[in-house]
Amino acid sequence: MEGINYEASIMFLIFVFATLGITYWSAKRTRTAKDFYTAGGGISGFQNGLAISGDYMSAASFLGISGLVYLKGYDGLIYSIGFLAGWPIITFLIAEKLRNLGKYTFVDVASYRLRQTPIRVVAATGSITVVIFYLIAQMVGAGKLIELLFGLPYELAVIVVGLLMILYVTFGGMLATTWVQIIKAILLLFGATFIAIAVLYAMDFSFHNLFEKAIEAKDGDESIMAPGALLSDPLNAISLGVALMFGTAGLPHILMRFFTVANAKEARKSVFYATGFIGYFYILTFIIGFGAIVLISQNPQYLDASGEMLGGSNLAAIHLADAVGGSLFLGFISAVAFATILAVVSGLTLAGASAISHDLYARVFKKDKVDELEEMKVSKIATISLGVVAMLLGIAFENQNIAFMVGLAFAVAASVNFPILFLSIYWKNLTTKGALFGGVAGLFLSLILVILSKTVWVDIFGFSEAVVGLDNPALISMSVAFLVIWFFSITDKSGDAKKERDAFEAQYIRSQTGIGV
Amino acid sequence: MNVELLERIKNSPSYKELLEKRDKFTWGLAILMFFVYFAFILIIAFAPEIFAIKISGVITLGIPIGVGVIVFAFVITGIYVKKANSEFDKIIAQIEESVRE
Numbered sequence: 001m002e003g004i005n006y007e008a009s010i011m012f013l014i015f016v017f018a019t020l021g022i023t024y025w026s027a028k029r030t031r032t033a034k035d036f037y038t039a040g041g042g043i044s045g046f047q048n049g050l051a052i053s054g055d056y057m058s059a060a061s062f063l064g065i066s067g068l069v070y071l072k073g074y075d076g077l078i079y080s081i082g083f084l085a086g087w088p089i090i091t092f093l094i095a096e097k098l099r100n101l102g103k104y105t106f107v108d109v110a111s112y113r114l115r116q117t118p119i120r121v122v123a124a125t126g127s128i129t130v131v132i133f134y135l136i137a138q139m140v141g142a143g144k145l146i147e148l149l150f151g152l153p154y155e156l157a158v159i160v161v162g163l164l165m166i167l168y169v170t171f172g173g174m175l176a177t178t179w180v181q182i183i184k185a186i187l188l189l190f191g192a193t194f195i196a197i198a199v200l201y202a203m204d205f206s207f208h209n210l211f212e213k214a215i216e217a218k219d220g221d222e223s224i225m226a227p228g229a230l231l232s233d234p235l236n237a238i239s240l241g242v243a244l245m246f247g248t249a250g251l252p253h254i255l256m257r258f259f260t261v262a263n264a265k266e267a268r269k270s271v272f273y274a275t276g277f278i279g280y281f282y283i284l285t286f287i288i289g290f291g292a293i294v295l296i297s298q299n300p301q302y303l304d305a306s307g308e309m310l311g312g313s314n315l316a317a318i319h320l321a322d323a324v325g326g327s328l329f330l331g332f333i334s335a336v337a338f339a340t341i342l343a344v345v346s347g348l349t350l351a352g353a354s355a356i357s358h359d360l361y362a363r364v365f366k367k368d369k370v371d372e373l374e375e376m377k378v379s380k381i382a383t384i385s386l387g388v389v390a391m392l393l394g395i396a397f398e399n400q401n402i403a404f405m406v407g408l409a410f411a412v413a414a415s416v417n418f419p420i421l422f423l424s425i426y427w428k429n430l431t432t433k434g435a436l437f438g439g440v441a442g443l444f445l446s447l448i449l450v451i452l453s454k455t456v457w458v459d460i461f462g463f464s465e466a467v468v469g470l471d472n473p474a475l476i477s478m479s480v481a482f483l484v485i486w487f488f489s490i491t492d493k494s495g496d497a498k499k500e501r502d503a504f505e506a507q508y509i510r511s512q513t514g515i516g517v
Numbered sequence: 518m519n520v521e522l523l524e525r526i527k528n529s530p531s532y533k534e535l536l537e538k539r540d541k542f543t544w545g546l547a548i549l550m551f552f553v554y555f556a557f558i559l560i561i562a563f564a565p566e567i568f569a570i571k572i573s574g575v576i577t578l579g580i581p582i583g584v585g586v587i588v589f590a591f592v593i594t595g596i597y598v599k600k601a602n603s604e605f606d607k608i609i610a611q612i613e614e615s616v617r618e
Contacts, residue, residue, distance in 0.1 A: 074568070074577075074579055074580070074583070077579075077580075077583045077584075078558075078561060078583070080587070081554070081557065081583055081586050081587060082554075082558075084586075084587055084590050085550065085554040085586070085590060087590060087594065088546065088547070088550040088590050088593055088594050088597075089547055089550060089551070091594045091597055091598070092543040092544075092546050092547040092550075092597055093543065093544075093547050096601075207576065208573070208574045208575070208576065211574070211575045211576055211580075212574065212575050215575055222569075222575065225569065225575060225576070225577045225579070225580070226565060226566075226568045226569035226577050226579050227561040227565035227568055227569075227579065228565075231561055231562070233562075234559075234562035234563055235562075237558055237561050237562035238555075238558055238559070238562055241554065241555060241558035245551075245554060265601075265602065265606060268597075268598055268601055268602075269598060271594065272594050272595060272598040275590060275591050275594045276591050276594075276595075279587045279588070279590060279591045282587060283584060283587060286583075286584075505523070505527070506523050509523060509526050509527065509532070512532075512535060512536065512539075513526065513532070513535070513609050513612055513613075514609065515522075515526060515609075515612065515613060515616070516522070
């Protein structure tokens, strides 16, 4: 893959023109803050389900997980299951309550009966941290991928992604973001289905054949069929499990999507469709990863002199697309991968910008004394700033493993956003003091533990040994966050705390019935 | 929401019915999902050899179980949505009806 890939470039340009058209159309329909943050609340459950999948099925999922299956076999499936396991929890405990209580962001819900300023600040900080970690991962993936597939230099690729996402979000708001995500979800599901069917076709639709040939290709190594070294340390496995399950329920860009539908019923339907699409997609990535072991790992066309995959194992799905569908389909999948990144970064940027403009600027800084146009203007400035930050960090973090960065975002989501949101909905005794201290503890603890873990301490700072053996801090940081929230809430005897507890019943009734929305 | 409306909802028999039926159901499902997922994770953490048991040719027990967890997540979400659409929404409509003056 030397020089510019014309098929991929043309298909990607078609996608860009179509989405810019949608952005232009959306811009004319985005007049109020409600339009900007939630597409006016007029997205249907099915559309939102697709958009949620488009928001969630990132390039890290598609390329990272199929690459992980390619390298480690079964271990990749463990990640897939973790990425899915949080969805039923969101359906049962979060989605409808969120829709019944909130307006634009999950922080609206967290601060419903608590003191606005401290809760908004801590929850918005959690959101922005998650958004930035996640954005770095996406940007790095984007740069690498586009460099390889389209022949653009890494920095230029990151800048192109950053600029397009700024255009979508600034002008088209949530409506454009939603449609970019819907289109991308359809393209990605179609592309992944095609690859998986082509793999199964080559194996005579027999899973026995697929797995047998994969073991053969790995020189008889049967360890790819069972959990292996990736999660050999029990604490690491449990901690990753906690991060993936509860982190999903604390991702600000996902939670925000529940405000784009009209009511709790549509919110519930959205998660059902999303769970189906995402689950189906992860089963496909498993087949794709094994397909790549069989069809790619011994084909010199896709390997370098030392027998490693050209461009690294994250490109397993891309090479497989070429192997089963030829250069035209390779172009299609490359364009889809590019589109995937754009859709995810747009959702993230919108969520980050909302945290800045709605939660911090309008509610905290201006104490609610702000008109809608001004709030929208701030959110657009925030979008552009986040875009620029994402581009700079994307360039700075060029050589990090993208799957790990997503893991970090999940850890913060599970340790800050999730405990505050969950307890604010369900626990009467939660007070501002508890939520504030617990949120801060969760945030700092997850960041510090990440810095002291192997990924940063050894791989980036170059120390010989990690201070903390846990790759993912969620088990500790989330537990401590819950504990701190509990302790400072029950010991809070202030007058404010009493008012907050008394306000719970009204909030609870509204969360249950949606009456008064 | 005003205090009077709040009291009316709180005292409506339908509201009590909603809490009783829905809370039990949703928490039950949530706990079930939690157990299924962490049982899966704990087996990987402490007894991965269970998933390496071959059940058919080279196919190991871990593969149908892994895919099964994904399918299970989807199915129980579907069960909840079906029940909520058919039963809980009706109770909420009854509450709305009964408190509307």
